[in-house]
Amino acid sequence: MTQRARNWLLIAPSGALLLVMLVLPLSFVFVFSFGERGPSGGYVPAFTLEQYANLPARWTAFKNTLILAPLGTLAALLIAYPLAYQLAVRTDPKWKTLLLVLVIVPFWTSILIRSYAWIYILGGQGLPALLGSIGIENVRLIYTPFAVTIGIIYGYLPLMVFPIYVALDRLDMRLLEASGDLGARPMTTFLRVTLPLSVPGVATGCMLVFILLMGEFLIPALLGGGKVFFVGNALVDLFLQSRNWAYGSAVAFTLIVIMLITVTIYMRLIARLQTGREDVAVM
Amino acid sequence: MGGCLTSDAADMKYDRGVLNDMSAAVAELRHVSKRFGDVEAARDLNLSVASGEFLSFLGPSGCGKTTALRMLAGFETPSEGEVLIDGQVVNTLEPFRRPVNMVFQSYALFPHLSVFDNVAYGLRQRRPRLSRAEIAEKVSRTLEVVRLGDFGARRIWEMSGGQQQRVALARAIVNEPKLLLLDEPLAALDRKLRKAMQIELQDLQRQLGITFILVTHDQEEALSLSDRICVMRNGRIVQIGTPRELYDAPASRYVADFVGSSNFLEGRIGRITGARADFTGVSRHSFSGQAGPGIEEGATGTLSLRPEQINISRSQLDGGHPVTVQNRIFLGEHTEYVVRHDEIGTFIVLASRRAEDREPPLDAGTQAYIAWNPDAALILRAD
Numbered sequence: 001m002t003q004r005a006r007n008w009l010l011i012a013p014s015g016a017l018l019l020v021m022l023v024l025p026l027s028f029v030f031v032f033s034f035g036e037r038g039p040s041g042g043y044v045p046a047f048t049l050e051q052y053a054n055l056p057a058r059w060t061a062f063k064n065t066l067i068l069a070p071l072g073t074l075a076a077l078l079i080a081y082p083l084a085y086q087l088a089v090r091t092d093p094k095w096k097t098l099l100l101v102l103v104i105v106p107f108w109t110s111i112l113i114r115s116y117a118w119i120y121i122l123g124g125q126g127l128p129a130l131l132g133s134i135g136i137e138n139v140r141l142i143y144t145p146f147a148v149t150i151g152i153i154y155g156y157l158p159l160m161v162f163p164i165y166v167a168l169d170r171l172d173m174r175l176l177e178a179s180g181d182l183g184a185r186p187m188t189t190f191l192r193v194t195l196p197l198s199v200p201g202v203a204t205g206c207m208l209v210f211i212l213l214m215g216e217f218l219i220p221a222l223l224g225g226g227k228v229f230f231v232g233n234a235l236v237d238l239f240l241q242s243r244n245w246a247y248g249s250a251v252a253f254t255l256i257v258i259m260l261i262t263v264t265i266y267m268r269l270i271a272r273l274q275t276g277r278e279d280v281a282v283m
Numbered sequence: 284m285g286g287c288l289t290s291d292a293a294d295m296k297y298d299r300g301v302l303n304d305m306s307a308a309v310a311e312l313r314h315v316s317k318r319f320g321d322v323e324a325a326r327d328l329n330l331s332v333a334s335g336e337f338l339s340f341l342g343p344s345g346c347g348k349t350t351a352l353r354m355l356a357g358f359e360t361p362s363e364g365e366v367l368i369d370g371q372v373v374n375t376l377e378p379f380r381r382p383v384n385m386v387f388q389s390y391a392l393f394p395h396l397s398v399f400d401n402v403a404y405g406l407r408q409r410r411p412r413l414s415r416a417e418i419a420e421k422v423s424r425t426l427e428v429v430r431l432g433d434f435g436a437r438r439i440w441e442m443s444g445g446q447q448q449r450v451a452l453a454r455a456i457v458n459e460p461k462l463l464l465l466d467e468p469l470a471a472l473d474r475k476l477r478k479a480m481q482i483e484l485q486d487l488q489r490q491l492g493i494t495f496i497l498v499t500h501d502q503e504e505a506l507s508l509s510d511r512i513c514v515m516r517n518g519r520i521v522q523i524g525t526p527r528e529l530y531d532a533p534a535s536r537y538v539a540d541f542v543g544s545s546n547f548l549e550g551r552i553g554r555i556t557g558a559r560a561d562f563t564g565v566s567r568h569s570f571s572g573q574a575g576p577g578i579e580e581g582a583t584g585t586l587s588l589r590p591e592q593i594n595i596s597r598s599q600l601d602g603g604h605p606v607t608v609q610n611r612i613f614l615g616e617h618t619e620y621v622v623r624h625d626e627i628g629t630f631i632v633l634a635s636r637r638a639e640d641r642e643p644p645l646d647a648g649t650q651a652y653i654a655w656n657p658d659a660a661l662i663l664r665a666d
Contacts, residue, residue: 180357180377180379181357182384182405183408184379185408188408197395
């Protein structure tokens with residue numbers, strides 16, 4: 001067998017899977033988005049731009065997604081970085097594995113159940129009641145953007161911690177010593193050596209979390225209580241409730257385009273930040 | 284005595300008075316010990332390094348030489364004793380506050396910065412700030428010194444091992460430290476490049492007048508570069524001296540073995556009279572030799588004999604021992620013989636090419652005689 005044939009054989013299974021599970025459905029979505037809703041739901045072939053013209057009706061969902069996905073990513077990053085730093089740089093190697101396992105322990109329970117737990121924590125009987133007992137009355141937490149953000153941070157933190165941890169764990173400690181030796185204070189060492197060298201991990205983590213957040217629907221549904229709607233929720237609604245496949249396809253396709261654009265810009269930015277680095281590895 | 288503190292390193296090399304002058308000490312270790320948990324990495328180190336001196340810590344891995352260096356840099360805090368730099372106790376002073384720079388074993392260059400930015404790193408930490416022009420000027424001047432004038436814009440990973448080594452040097456010396464610490468800086472280079480860099484290092488040290496402290500396990504490197512060598516073993520300093528002193532008058536078998544190579548005979552120390560001692564080998568043969576420091580009559584000891592101090596000939600020599608030539612190795616300027624005495628054992632003999640003018644080289648299997656001047660034999664305590 002030639003090398004070429006072997007290469008093809010190796011990528012054949014994943015290629016076939018991608019074709020059937022991604023390319024084909026996406027093509028359908030693209031085609032459907034120009035069609036019309038059937039009398040009893042579903043799809044009727046047509047060529048109209050009506051669905052796209054109707055997009056502003058779902059503006060709130062887009063707005064929420066485009067605000068809360070980057071915000072959630074940023075919040076997760078700000079919490080994950082110090083945690084990953086502590087784990088990778090400051091922790092005795094013999095404890096590292098145990099602590100890393102603790103980071104993923106929440107994943108052992110379904111996100112549904114974990115998010116339900118937050119409904120109680122943030123709901124009337126939870127934190128607001130506690131705050132009420134110390135005199136801070138009428139705090140509403142559940143079904144607000146704040147609740148959704150909390151849910152996002154909680155759900156996606158491990159995804160952010162791991163790539164950053166890997167980047168920091170690979171960091172040569174002698175570089176930090178060298179920086180100190182050259183007269184840099186610890187804070188300068190962090191800003192000029194540690195942080196730049198962990199950019200690949202930060203980039204990977206943000207990308208993972210951001211992409212997944214753009215399609216998120218469970219957390220806004222549970223903790224946003226129908227008040228904080230994501231595009232994902234709009235899609236659930238359009239495909240499963242009102243069975244308007246054509247309009248749903250237009251919304252889905254628009255989301256894909258937005259994602260492609262933002263991710264491309266993001267990759268460009270990261271690449272520029274890493275100019276000339278041999279080990280550029282965003283994903 | 285302070286008056287002879289010139290920047291001329293060549294003069295200083297032979298002026299032991301200056302080297303021992305405590306007031307000129309740039310760095311000092313006073314009864315310094317360092318423990319990591321149960322492991323004692325350094326024990327009761329005492330050392331004074333004079334300004335402008337090139338000192339080496341020599342020893343096998345794990346002997347504590349790197350720990351000593353790291354305590355001077357500030358990466359480790361001594362468990363006991365005092366570390367002084369410029370007459371001030373700096374035991375707990377953070378590395379970034381010390382007027383000391385280090386060249387790391389693996390260079391530890393910043394991969395995300397250009398050659399220029401690596402070298403400028405230390406200058407940019409200075410307060411009050413240096414101007415952009417000043418930094419550029421100092422960096423390019425230093426890059427010239429290490430012969431990397433045109434490489435400022437290069438990325439670290441575009442440089443060869445030898446070039447990276449010079450960037451690491453430039454990054455340290457651009458700060459004009461009081462003390463430059465070098466942790467096995469040449470270990471990663473191939474033999475030829477290492478030789479060339481050794482010469483460069485020595486030139487650089489003379490040119491800059493900076494005090495160098497080098498850590499190495501390579502005796503040849505230590506011998507050729509240093510004004511003084513500090514031989515270490517198991518966390519202790521076993522001997523400090525000039526390369527010549529260590530070679531000619533090692534204090535123990537360990538030093539004789541580590542600095543240069545030697546023939547060793549095990550046995551018992553006999554009568555000691557002044558600078559001379561008698562020695563009886565395990566083969567019952569008796570020898571006379573120079574008494575090493577700290578030997579005691581009747582104690583077990585070692586007779587050390589440098590291979591180049593032994594004469595070898597086909598004809599009987601005065602006080603010669605009969606041997607059989609077992610092997611002859613041509614080493615260019617020298618010929619090495621492995622010879623065997625039936626009772627005393629095996630000797631390595633180094634004959635100069637000159638000697639071959641008088642007598643042609645001996646073949647393996649030849650019967651010959653070896654002899655040496657009793658002054659060349661050193662009788663050392665067992666260690």
